[in-house]
Amino acid sequence: MKKAIQLQVRKDLDACQQHTILKLKGRLISKGYTEIIHILDQDEEYHINTFETTIEKRNEVQQYIATFIDQQNLLDTVSIR
Secondary structure, X not given: OEEEEEEEXXXXXXXXXXXXXXXXXXXXXXXXOOOOOEEEEOOOOEEEEEEEEXXXXXXXXXXXXXXXXXXXXXXXXXXXX
8 A cells, every 4th residue: 555745845946955856856766665756836835746655665755854854954945744
């Protein structure tokens, strides 16, 4: 069974932040947490990035994302919903 995870990502990113967010998404795919990430507009300020992962990997992927956000100083840029 699969479980969706959502990331709320600011729209007004500089080039470095955009690159870092792309790196996060690429790593989620390359580590086998998901195969595809869907992007939708939430409002004027945010995109919602949604992907599915297995229930067994849910806690692991959430911890990976939280650590990545902290290490890359993206606390004001992206959050797990």
